[in-house]
Amino acid sequence: MARKHLRTLENVAADVSKRSRNILIYIRVSTEKQASNALSLGSQEENLIARCKRDGDNIVGIFREEGETATNMRRPAFEQMIARATDGTRTIDAIMVYSFSRAFRNQVEQELTVQTLRKHKVELISHAEPLANDDTGDMFRKFIGIVNEYQSKETSRSTMRTMKANAKLGYSNGGIIPYGYKSVDAEVIGNKQKKRLAIEPVEAETVIHAFDLAKNGDGTGGPLGTKKIAEWLNARGYRSRNGSLFGTGTIHEILTRRAYTGVRNFNEFARKSDGERKVQSEIIEYEIPTIIDQATFEAVQTLLVSRHPRSRGPRLSAAPSLLGGLVRCDCEKSCSLTTATGTSRTGVIYAYYKCVQAIKQGRHKEGNGATCVNRKIPRPVIEKLVVDALLDQLLQPERVTSILLALKARRDERQASADRRVVDLGRQASDAEERLGRLYAAIEAGSIDGTDPSLKERVAALKNARDRAVEAADYARKSSALPVQIDPIAIDRFTRLMREQLISGDVAARKAYLASIVDAVIVSEDKIRIIGSNDNIRSTFGPKGQPTPVVRKSVQEWCPGAGSNHRHCDFQSHALPTELPGRRPERCPGRAPVYSETGPRCPAIGGISRWAVSGGSAS
DSSP states (O other), rough: HHHHHHHHHHHHHHHHHSSSOEEEEEEEEEEEHHOOOOOOHHHHEEEEHHHHHTTTTTEEEEEEEEEEETTTTHHHHHHHHHHHSSSSSSOOOOESSSOHHHSSSSSHHHHHHHHOOOOOTTTTESSSSSOOOSHHHHHHHHHHHHHHHHHHHHHHHHHHHHHHHHHHHHOOSSOOOOTTTEEEEEETTTTTTEEEEOHHHHHHHHHHHHHHHHHHHHSSSSSSOHHHHHHHHHTTTTTTTTSSSHHHHHHHHTTTOOGTEEEEEEOOOOOOOOOOOOOGGOOOOEEEOOSSSSSHHHHHHHHHTTTTTTGGGGGHHHHHSSTTEEEEESSTOOOOOEEEEEOOTTTEEEEEEHHHHHHHOOOOOOOOSSSSSEEEEEHHHHHHHHHHIIIIIIIHHHHHHHHHHHHHHHHHHHHHHHHHHHHHHHHHHHHHHHHHHHHHHHHHHHOOOOTTTHHHHHHHHHHHHHHHHHHHHHHHHHHHHOOOOOOOHHHHHHHHHHHHHHHHSOOOHHHHHHHHHHHHHEEEEHHHHEEEEEHHHHHHBOGGBBBBOOOOOOOSSOOGGGGGOTOOOTTTTTTSSSOOOOOOOOOOOOSSOGGOOOSSOOSSSSSSSEEEEEEEEEE
8 A cells, every 4th residue: 555655746847847847938139230140149049949749848938138238127018027937926937048148247147036936936947058957056057157147347447448549540439429520431341331420411510500599699789699590590490410390408508519529529428327537548539520610619518508597596597687686775674675666646667676575574664663664666767877887987997807807916916826826736746756766866876775565665655755746736727717808998898898788678688688797786775786796797707708608597587478477567567576476575585795884895996805886876
């Protein structure tokens, strides 16, 4: 009876061992060229299917990966296969690959995946690398994973070395071609057709238009921002490479692409995912045809930085009034003067400036506890007073010359100490180099034993001291302040052009130029003080006296129609109301800014860091 029972158990075990398994097949090629050829994929699939038929296994699914690298575990077909094998149904017995390198190029990720599969009773089988299902097989699998990872890294280094050499010769390594260029055939080296970048005339015209609009505008006002440039191009039928409309992101990318100046970088970033820039020694620069000259590119970069929307509150800088964001009240809290409107008995709408604190608190007299007299100043009156004061007292050649002379004196004083530091650093570098020379001479003469361990440390210390001094001197030279030029002809041209910009043009352009030289307009009961910095004049004073082009930092177009706002207004007739329905009024800032100080900020002329212009009466 016991023998019969034992014989039955042996038969059951034999039947179980012969039971066919459910197999998932995974095949992969790493390049698109191999995928289009289809020879490698077809060969892998034929061998794996033949293996399953020979073993009597059932093929549940075949997962193909075309043009994907095994160094990246986030592969669509691979992730679907792992999800199918570990879905908890226990209907998959094994995953079969042609070789472990087809599924993994990282040994750690390989072993983590194997452990995950084993938790769900799924085996990983390699057709070309048969391994025993024991500890010895696990050891050999780990060794194969290490070898595959090493081969992958070595192949990557060899490929990168070839691509660097290719870039040094001025050839293109493929990838996304910058807008404005096209890839053309160059020389044939060996059996490889080399490519170069050439100018694509239609796209290059769009690039030139974008830079011209960013620098000079469209002729109706100042320079345009990215949104207005996109609207200008789209309205005139310009389209991107794939035929879609231009957006602000695309325009910003065009305006910041340094390759248009004729130099393109290869191997600049480590990985596309994190965007980490490599060290300068790893980056290869090669020449390509020039579309934008260097001076125009640098000018546009300066404009992009100056018009950054975070540099000033958009609610104030985009106000549809000339002094919005600049004019302030001299009350205790030094609040901004906001634009407000009123209607006369005859129905005429008039505009004026009014203190924010007085509007929000509803107080109109000093006697009832308010700290502001709630003065109302007509907008045309104060704007004319401010502009006239700037034209008469500031934008005069004599005044600008005195400001530039003060800046030059300050710059020379600061630069003197920096120049002395550069000289000291040069002396330190020369001293270290001289000591190294004497040390080497002593070694050659035999006076010092070259095998002495302390000698190596001494040489290393002298080299480090020399290199630090040279590096610090180079940094000090690069960070030196630019000299202030005093050219009477350029100053006369600057004052004349600035006066023209403040007198003529639309509100947006006038406001942008006004904000470039004025920091604040302080309104008191009987006078108006215009405060600015001498550095404002220097930064606005462009090459050869040309005023640096400026642009409004944001555009107030958030209420295009009456349906989007209950208090819709006409920008041309009057200003926006101070508060919107449903918005909780904010408290006036508790700390007074620097503009709330009483008395003159500084003398009208002199080497002080700020200037002040007294305007007319505010009554």
